[in-house]
Structures are given as C-alpha cells and as structure tokens.
Amino acid sequence: MARTSILATSEQAVAGIEDGSTILVGGFGLAGMPFDLIDALILQGAKDLTIVANNAGNAEVGLAALLKAKRVRKILCSFPRQVDSYVFDELYREGKIELEVVPQGNLAERMRAAGAGIGAFFSPTAVGTPLAEGKEERTINGMRYILEYPIRGDYALISAHQSDALGNLVYRKTARNFGPVMATAAATTIVQVNEIIPTGYLDAESIVTPSIYVDRVVQTEARHYTVKGAR
Amino acid sequence: MTADTSTRAPLTMDQLAAVIAHDIPEGSYVNLGIGQPTKIADHLPKDKSGTVNVILHTENGMLGMGRKAEGDEVDADLTNAGKVPVVETPGCSYFHHADSFAMMRGGHLDVCVLGAFQVAPNGDLANWSTGKPGDIPAVGGAMDLAIGAKDVYVMMSLFAKDGTPKLVQACTMPLTGINCVSRVYTDYGVFDLGPDGARIRATFGITPDELCAKVAALHR
Numbered sequence: 001m002a003r004t005s006i007l008a009t010s011e012q013a014v015a016g017i018e019d020g021s022t023i024l025v026g027g028f029g030l031a032g033m034p035f036d037l038i039d040a041l042i043l044q045g046a047k048d049l050t051i052v053a054n055n056a057g058n059a060e061v062g063l064a065a066l067l068k069a070k071r072v073r074k075i076l077c078s079f080p081r082q083v084d085s086y087v088f089d090e091l092y093r094e095g096k097i098e099l100e101v102v103p104q105g106n107l108a109e110r111m112r113a114a115g116a117g118i119g120a121f122f123s124p125t126a127v128g129t130p131l132a133e134g135k136e137e138r139t140i141n142g143m144r145y146i147l148e149y150p151i152r153g154d155y156a157l158i159s160a161h162q163s164d165a166l167g168n169l170v171y172r173k174t175a176r177n178f179g180p181v182m183a184t185a186a187a188t189t190i191v192q193v194n195e196i197i198p199t200g201y202l203d204a205e206s207i208v209t210p211s212i213y214v215d216r217v218v219q220t221e222a223r224h225y226t227v228k229g230a231r
Numbered sequence: 232m233t234a235d236t237s238t239r240a241p242l243t244m245d246q247l248a249a250v251i252a253h254d255i256p257e258g259s260y261v262n263l264g265i266g267q268p269t270k271i272a273d274h275l276p277k278d279k280s281g282t283v284n285v286i287l288h289t290e291n292g293m294l295g296m297g298r299k300a301e302g303d304e305v306d307a308d309l310t311n312a313g314k315v316p317v318v319e320t321p322g323c324s325y326f327h328h329a330d331s332f333a334m335m336r337g338g339h340l341d342v343c344v345l346g347a348f349q350v351a352p353n354g355d356l357a358n359w360s361t362g363k364p365g366d367i368p369a370v371g372g373a374m375d376l377a378i379g380a381k382d383v384y385v386m387m388s389l390f391a392k393d394g395t396p397k398l399v400q401a402c403t404m405p406l407t408g409i410n411c412v413s414r415v416y417t418d419y420g421v422f423d424l425g426p427d428g429a430r431i432r433a434t435f436g437i438t439p440d441e442l443c444a445k446v447a448a449l450h451r
Contacts, residue, residue, distance in 0.1 A: 028291045028292075028310070028314070028328075029310065029314035030307065030314070031291070031307060031308055031309070031310050031314070032308070054328075078369070078370055078371050078372065079369045079370065079371035080367055080368075080369050081367040081368075081369040082314075082369075089367060092367055093367075099367075099368070101368045101369065101370055102370075103370050103371075103372070103373070103374040103375050104290065104328070104332065104370070104371050104372040104375055105290075105328075105332030105333075105335065105336055105372060105374075105375030105379075106375070107328075108327075108328035108329040108331075108332050109329055109332060109333070109336075111329070112329040123336070124336065124378050125336065125374050125375045125378060126374045126408075127378075127408075127409060128355075128406055128408070128409035129374060129405065129406045129407060129408065129409075130360075130405045130406070131370065131374065171325070172308045173293075173306065173308040173309040173319075173325055174289070174291050174292050174293050174308065174309050174310055174325065175307075175308035175309075176292055176325055176326070176327050177291055177292050177327065177328050178327065178328045179327065180327040180329075181327055181328055181329045208327070224306075224307035224308075225307060226305065226307050226310070226314070226316055227310075227314040230310075230313055230314040230315045
C-alpha cells in the first residue's frame with residue numbers, strides 16, 4: 001500500500017498543521033503557488049507560522065491572503081518587495097511581521113541541504129556584503145565563502161502538474177521552481193496537483209519528484225494568475 | 232578598440248542594448264538581469280535561418296527562454312525572473328531552483344548582464360539596496376548572479392539623476408558582490424575593469440578626455 005495519502009479535499013490535506021509551524025511554500029511570484037492549500041490553511045486556522053518562500057505574496061491571493069489573515073509571524077524570502085506586495089509591505093512597516101532576507105540561490109541550496117542531509121555548506125554568494133555579516137567565512141583554495149545552514153520545514157505546501165497514486169510528481173514549465181527542493185526539505189510534504197493519474201501512467205524517466213518525498217496529495221482545479229504590472 | 236567617437240550623442244538604452252547584444256559571442260549561455268538588460272534579448276543577432284544562437288537562462292528555472300508572450304500565448308506557468316509571461320524556444324529545458332542556481336554558482340553560464348546603482352573599478356557592484364532607511368530589503372537572485380557567470384557585465388546609465396557618476400572609486404551603497412564585474416556598458420562609454428582599474432574601451436558622443444574630466448574613477 002502506498003505510504004502517500006491521496007485526499008479528497010484541500011481541507012483534509014492541511015489537517016493537523018500546528019500553530020508555530022515552519023512551512024515551506026512553493027511558487028515564484030504566482031507561478032506554482034499552491035493556492036488551494038493556502039486557502040484551506042486559512043480556514044484551518046493555524047497561526048504564528050514561519051513561512052519560507054521566494055516572495056512575500058502578490059496582490060491578495062495565495063500567500064498574500066495568508067499574510068492578510070495575520071497567521072504569519074516571520075517570513076524568510078529572497079524578494080519580498082514587488083509591484084503588488086502591498087499586503088506584506090503594510091505588515092512590515094507596522095512591525096507586524098519579521099523578515100529575513102536570504103539570497104535566492106542560498107535559499108534554494110539551504111533547503112536542498114536540509115533534504116540531502118548536509119549539515120552546512122560554504123557558499124560564495126554574498127561574500128563581502130551586508131547579508132554575510134555575522135556569518136562564518138572561510139577561504140578555500142583562494143576563494144572566499146560564507147557558511148550557510150540548512151532550512152528545514154515542518155511542512156511543505158507545493159503544487160505540481162500531475163501525480164500518480166503513489167505520489168510521483170511531474171511539474172509544468174517554470175511552475176516547477178521551488179517544488180522539487182521543498183518536497184525534500186519538509187517533514188510532511190503536501191501537494192496540490194492539477195490531475196491524479198493511475199500509477200504506471202507517468203513516464204518513469206520524466207518523474208521529477210519521486211514519491212518517497214510526498215506525503216499527501218489532493219487534486220484541485222488549476223487556477224491561473226499572472227503578476228499584474230510585471231515588466 | 233579604445234575610442235569610438237563616431238556617435239555624436241550618447242546612446243539610448245535601446246542602442247546600448249544592441250551594442251551589448253553584438254558583443255555576446257554566438258553559442259553563449261546568458262542571463263539577462265531584470266530591468267534594462269532584458270532589452271538586450273530584442274537585439275541578439277539572428278543567423279540566415281532567423282535563429283538566435285545565444286541561449287538565455289532565467290533563474291526561475293529555464294534555459295532557452297523566448298520572447299515575451301502575447302495574447303493567447305500567455306501561460307501562467309511560464310514566466311521569466313521578472314514574472315513576465317514568456318514563450319519557449321526549440322530545445323528549451325526546465326529545472327528546479329537549486330539546479331538553476333547551481334548552474335549559475337558553478338560557473339557554467341558564460342555571460343550575465345546586470346543593472347547597477349554603483350560599480351567600482353575593482354569590480355565591486357552595488358545593485359540591490361540604496362541603503363536608505365525605511366526601504367524594505369529585497370535581494371532576489373542579485374547576489375547569486377553577481378558571482379554567477381564567467382563574465383559579469385553591467386549595463387547602466389553612466390550618471391545618476393542628480394548628475395553624479397555611477398562608476399565610482401569605491402561603492403558607498405550596500406554591496407551585492409565584490410570584484411565580480413568585468414565590463415561596464417553605459418550610454419557614454421564602455422569600460423573594461425581589471426587590475427589596472429577601469430580602462431576605456433569605447434566612448435559615445437564624448438571624447439575620452441572629456442569623460443575622464445567628468446568621472447573621477449576613470450583615468451587615461
């Protein structure tokens with residue numbers, strides 16, 4: 001029997017997420033954002049959350065809706081400020097949300113390290129900049145590096161294109177972004193997909209996230225948003 | 232080439248984009264930063280069959296990125312790093328974020344072109360934060376990109392709105408990366424950065440002497 005649970009509703013998929021959890025939220029802007037899982041999480045009521053994501057929400061959908069509902073204590077992200085991040089901007093200016101800015105590549109690699117069992121790693125990114133202040137530096141073969149630690153999630157909420165009944169995942173285009181990395185870095189990975197197909201129907205050579213990383217899957221109606229004002 | 236004073240006026244950003252596009256060797260893997268550098272994509276030379284022989288990387292997870300999507304082509308699952316919907320090119324590929332930045336950090340990209348607030352002759356770059364109190368900090372991929380290609384070029388106007396040069400002896404704004412920029416393309420000239428400082432490669436609508444008089448970081 002498959003260890004991955006295929007669930008009927010998004011509400012079931014996010015059941016049990018505790019107050020104070022650290023949640024990795026997929027998406028780059030709105031591409032790959034798990035809208036339905038986040039809406040269900042808002043209904044579920046978990047609060048005092050730490051969110052790890054690339055951005056801090058766009059307009060009032062997805063992550064921005066969770067911020068607006070005041071469920072987030074702290075956010076780790078690379079690029080909070082965007083043309084339509086007004087929900088975050090206001091919370092930040094009022095001192096109602098804590099922000100840790102992490103360079104995008106380090107954000108991804110720190111989650112990769114968590115999923116791969118790496119204790120820490122030396123990255124050349126941010127050497128000599130304000131974001132390296134207070135961090136251990138080492139020169140290796142004449143190059144300067146900064147020590148970076150893994151970022152683990154209690155949960156990952158991500159979206160993918162298709163899953164089979166075992167939880168093997170394929171993604172669509174650049175909506176893949178953080179999904180495969182976050183899936184490896186959380187204790188419980190919850191995925192919304194556009195379609196669940198029978199096991200054996202995905203091309204085994206094309207599976208991006210193997211089922212071992214996936215705990216819960218729910219099929220939802222695909223919702224498409226683009227960032228207004230992006231240029 | 233040390234000086235090209237054939238242009239009577241400084242270049243527009245579109246003309247500058249064309250200059251950069253023609254300097255990128257055929258076959259290169261290139262990342263164009265958000266803002267002015269994205270214009271370079273419109274000027275990349277095409278071969279006889281109409282194919283652009285430069286492969287564009289977008290850090291949100293794609294090689295072989297095409298132009299901006301129009302009308303029915305818009306697909307919310309396919310955007311560039313500026314979150315603008317784009318199209319595929321034949322032979323494009325998708326990958327996740329850790330792979331995308333590993334590709335960058337690992338030195339596999341040939342050229343990266345970035346915008347800048349300030350650049351110094353030693354290759355220091357400031358392009359992520361003006362350092363003004365009250366600004367919300369946001370770095371995105373800027374620090375990864377700054378160290379993430381064999382050649383990192385800057386494309387910028389040479390002078391800020393207040394008339395001060397953006398090529399400076401030492402950056403005063405928060406740094407994005409150190410010793411990372413190898414060439415600076417501006418509306419008034421192109422400068423190669425190296426151990427001897429900033430060397431004038433070309434000028435536009437101004438003589439090298441006039442330029443050195445205006446920009447303290449430049450020497451003849």
